[in-house]
Amino acid sequence: MKTTWQKVGKVILWVVLVCVAVIQLFPLIWLVDFSLGSSNEMFTNGLLIIPETIRFDNYVKAFVDGNFLHYLRNSVLINTLAVLLVLIISIMAAFACQRMKWKLSGFVSTLLLLGMMIPIHATLLPNYKIYSTIHLTDTLWALLIPYVAFSLPQGMFLMTGFIQSVPKELEEAAVMDGCGIYRIVFQIITPLLKPSIATVAIMTFLNNWNEFMMASTYLSTPTWKTLPFSVLEFTGEYSSNYAVQFAVMALTAAPAVIVYVILNKHITKGVAMGAVKG
Amino acid sequence: MKKLYSNKLVIFSLVLPGVLVFLFAVLAPIILSVYYGFTDYSGMGEAKWIGWENYAALFHDSAFGRSLLNSLLLAIGFICIQHPLAILVAAVLDKLQGRAEGVFRCIYFIPNVISVAVIAYLWKFIYNPDFGLLNNVLKFFGYQGKINWLSQQNAIWSVLLVLIWHGFGWGMLIYYTGIKNIDPVLYEAASIDGANWWTTFFRITLPLMKPVIQINVTMAIISALKQMETVYLLTNGGPSNSTQFAANYLYQQAFKSFRYGYGNAIGVVFILICIVTTVVLNTVFREKQDA
Numbered sequence: 225m226k227t228t229w230q231k232v233g234k235v236i237l238w239v240v241l242v243c244v245a246v247i248q249l250f251p252l253i254w255l256v257d258f259s260l261g262s263s264n265e266m267f268t269n270g271l272l273i274i275p276e277t278i279r280f281d282n283y284v285k286a287f288v289d290g291n292f293l294h295y296l297r298n299s300v301l302i303n304t305l306a307v308l309l310v311l312i313i314s315i316m317a318a319f320a321c322q323r324m325k326w327k328l329s330g331f332v333s334t335l336l337l338l339g340m341m342i343p344i345h346a347t348l349l350p351n352y353k354i355y356s357t358i359h360l361t362d363t364l365w366a367l368l369i370p371y372v373a374f375s376l377p378q379g380m381f382l383m384t385g386f387i388q389s390v391p392k393e394l395e396e397a398a399v400m401d402g403c404g405i406y407r408i409v410f411q412i413i414t415p416l417l418k419p420s421i422a423t424v425a426i427m428t429f430l431n432n433w434n435e436f437m438m439a440s441t442y443l444s445t446p447t448w449k450t451l452p453f454s455v456l457e458f459t460g461e462y463s464s465n466y467a468v469q470f471a472v473m474a475l476t477a478a479p480a481v482i483v484y485v486i487l488n489k490h491i492t493k494g495v496a497m498g499a500v501k502g
Numbered sequence: 503m504k505k506l507y508s509n510k511l512v513i514f515s516l517v518l519p520g521v522l523v524f525l526f527a528v529l530a531p532i533i534l535s536v537y538y539g540f541t542d543y544s545g546m547g548e549a550k551w552i553g554w555e556n557y558a559a560l561f562h563d564s565a566f567g568r569s570l571l572n573s574l575l576l577a578i579g580f581i582c583i584q585h586p587l588a589i590l591v592a593a594v595l596d597k598l599q600g601r602a603e604g605v606f607r608c609i610y611f612i613p614n615v616i617s618v619a620v621i622a623y624l625w626k627f628i629y630n631p632d633f634g635l636l637n638n639v640l641k642f643f644g645y646q647g648k649i650n651w652l653s654q655q656n657a658i659w660s661v662l663l664v665l666i667w668h669g670f671g672w673g674m675l676i677y678y679t680g681i682k683n684i685d686p687v688l689y690e691a692a693s694i695d696g697a698n699w700w701t702t703f704f705r706i707t708l709p710l711m712k713p714v715i716q717i718n719v720t721m722a723i724i725s726a727l728k729q730m731e732t733v734y735l736l737t738n739g740g741p742s743n744s745t746q747f748a749a750n751y752l753y754q755q756a757f758k759s760f761r762y763g764y765g766n767a768i769g770v771v772f773i774l775i776c777i778v779t780t781v782v783l784n785t786v787f788r789e790k791q792d793a
Contacts, residue, residue: 233699237594241602244591245609248670252612254635255624266633271642317520324516325508336520339528341780343728345749346769349756350531350538373527376520405512434617437731441757452619456735459623466627473620480615488608495672496679499721 252477259283259470266466282471289461290454290472291446296479299433299451302364306371307428311421313372314379315387319409322387323395333384339377344370348441355442366442367450371435375428382427382498386420387413419497426494433480451476532773539767544760556767565743566768569751570775576662577726581719584666584673589715592677593707597699607678611671618668622735625664626652654741661745665732669725673718680714681707716787723783727776748772 258266259282261275286292320326321333351370355361360369390413398408414421436452443449446457458472484491506512539556543549560566595606613621628635629651637648651660684707692702708715730749733739739746739754752772756765 237597240591240594241598241606244587244670245606247667248610248613251624251628251635252616254628268633268638271635271638313519313523316516320513320516323507324513325504326510326513332517332521336524339524341777342528342532342773343749343776345728345730345753346535346773346776347528347531348753349762349765349769350534351527353534353538354531369523369527373523376523380520399506405506405509405516409516430615434615434619436617436619437734452617455617455619455623466633469623470627473623477616477620480617481612484612484615485608488611489604492607492611492675495675499672499676499679499717 255470255477256474259467259474261467263464263466263468279467282468283475285462285468286454286458286472286475290458290475292454292472292475294446295449295451295454298448302367302371302448302450303429303432305364305368306375306432307425309368309372310375310379310428311424314376314383314424315414315417316409318380318383318387319413322384324405333380336380337377339374340381344374345437348437351438352441361442362445362447364448367439367448370438370442371428371432375431378427378431378498379424382420382424383417386417390416422490423494423497426491427498430495451479532770535766535769535773537766538763539770541763543763543766545756545762546760549763552763556764557771559764560767560771565746565751566748568743569746569748572658572745572747573727573729575658576665576729577723579662579666580669580673580722580726584670585677585715585718585722588670588673589677589708589711592674592681593703595674595678596681607675610674613668614671618731619735621664621668622732625660626736629660652737652741654744657737657741657745661733661736664736665729668732669722673722676718677711677714680711684710720780720783720787724776724780727779748775 254272257272257275260278260280261273262279265273265275317332317336321329321336347370352361355366360366394412394416395408398412403412434452436450436456439448439450439453440456446453455473455476459469462468462472538549540551540553541549542552542555591610595603598606627633631637631648631650634651636651640649650656688706688710689702692706697705728749729747730753733745733747733750734753737745739750743751748768749772752765752768754765755768756762
């Protein structure tokens with residue numbers, strides 16, 4: 225008796241998991257499916273279509289006319305720079321606030337963490353004004369500065385927690401050997417922070433990779449625009465050719481999805497660590 | 503050692519970049535917002551000081567009220583629909599062993615790594631009355647007729663659906679991690695005592711997950727308040743403000759209606775609401791933990 229119940233339980237368990245997986249994934253399958261057909265084939269009564277001919281030329285159009293490579297390059301460059309800056313700045317500040325002895329350490333640390341509560345989008349209007357006054361719009365800085373600023377609090381928070389757990393004896397030994405503070409921070413502490421560095425890097429990347437609100441506010445020329453713009457700008461151009469629009473969406477989503485699937489164990493761990501502590 | 507660790511110059515150099523970024527990118531815009539909030543600046547020309555007029559107008563602005571109501575609806579949607587489902591799926595997933603566990607976990611999170619731009623446009627197509635996926639699904643199950651998912655009545659629910667769908671994997675992953683951190687000895691003890699799955703779930707998993715649930719609920723409420731990007735692309739707050747959210751509204755007021763001053767006033771109130779909500783939630787949950 226018990227075994228049949230266990231079997232039923234197991235079936236229910238699988239049904240639930242598969243249902244949720246279908247709900248999460250089906251829109252994306254639909255997207256890829258329709259991106260391989262022609263626009264006329266979309267007016268179907270079925271859920272999915274079997275394209276008469278598989279039209280890879282949709283992707284060629286999306287790749288070329290969507291400026292895919294250019295936007296991808298910008299995204300990779302800006303996000304890598306943002307991650308590096310967030311890491312360096314947050315390790316330095318967290319170390320100074322956590323380990324060094326000065327009166328304002330608590331105040332400065334709270335100040336930097338305060339950024340977590342500020343809604344990014346409330347700064348869109350004044351920042352636009354500031355950037356256009358000092359001619360930062362349409363430059364790399366217009367994205368880099370706010371991306372770093374709004375990922376910094378979380379980085380700082382995580383780094384502070386991790387630096388706390390590094391045993392002080394290590395530093396004491398280093399000081400005995402005549403090590404300066406900078407060498408302690410970058411040559412002794414930083415290598416010990418590897419897992420937390422991964423966490424902060426992943427969180428920063430996830431936060432900023434798909435960002436487009438600031439990009440579309442602070443940038444007007446395509447020079448520094450990022451990957452989401454291949455979708456945003458493309459839809460106007462090909463407003464009646466749905467299949468090509470689907471192709472450009474699938475193409476834009478692809479890099480992040482591929483990287484995620486390959487690194488999914490690490491990313492999962494990073495997000496879990498970051499989110500539970502943050 | 504002590505001398506080395508209290509060297510003012512070194513401390514200053516370590517903290518300076520962080521403080522500069524904060525001053526320039528967070529504090530300066532907020533101060534500027536406070537200033538423009540008191541003016542009738544349109545975005546061009548002169549800014550005239552008008553005192554509290556913007557705030558008085560905001561107080562009677564029904565679109566802003568609607569934005570806050572929508573944030574509340576979204577928060578309720580997250581907490582009452584997304585999170586229970588996420589906890590349940592996480593608990594079920596935890597029971598699974600081997601490859602399948604990793605595969606499902608990976609699948610559930612995939613929508614989260616996709617750009618909001620893609621998600622919003624994709625769902626625009628899914629809601630399309632002529633060839634959209636959702637109407638086709640209904641047809642597949644025998645329902646004839648076309649539903650206009652983005653009409654004034656339906657739009658807000660359609661927006662909520664997208665947001666709940668998109669964020670599901672994130673919530674699930676965090677609950678999943680929380681469950682994984684529960685000591686397996688407790689489950690063994692329960693199964694020796696003959697507890698079934700439900701009892702174990704309600705008596706062991708849920709109570710031990712309380713801190714994780716509190717963190718997740720806090721984050722859900724905050725993100726419901728801050729929602730902008732999906733709405734901006736999917737409906738842009740329309741039809742007639744029925745899907746408006748605060749961030750989107752202030753943006754529209756400043757850049758579409760050329761009421762830059764008013765937009766900043768909304769921004770100031772918006773920041774205050776976010777800070778107060780965060781502080782209140784943290785205090786409430788901390789007190790509960792102590793009790």
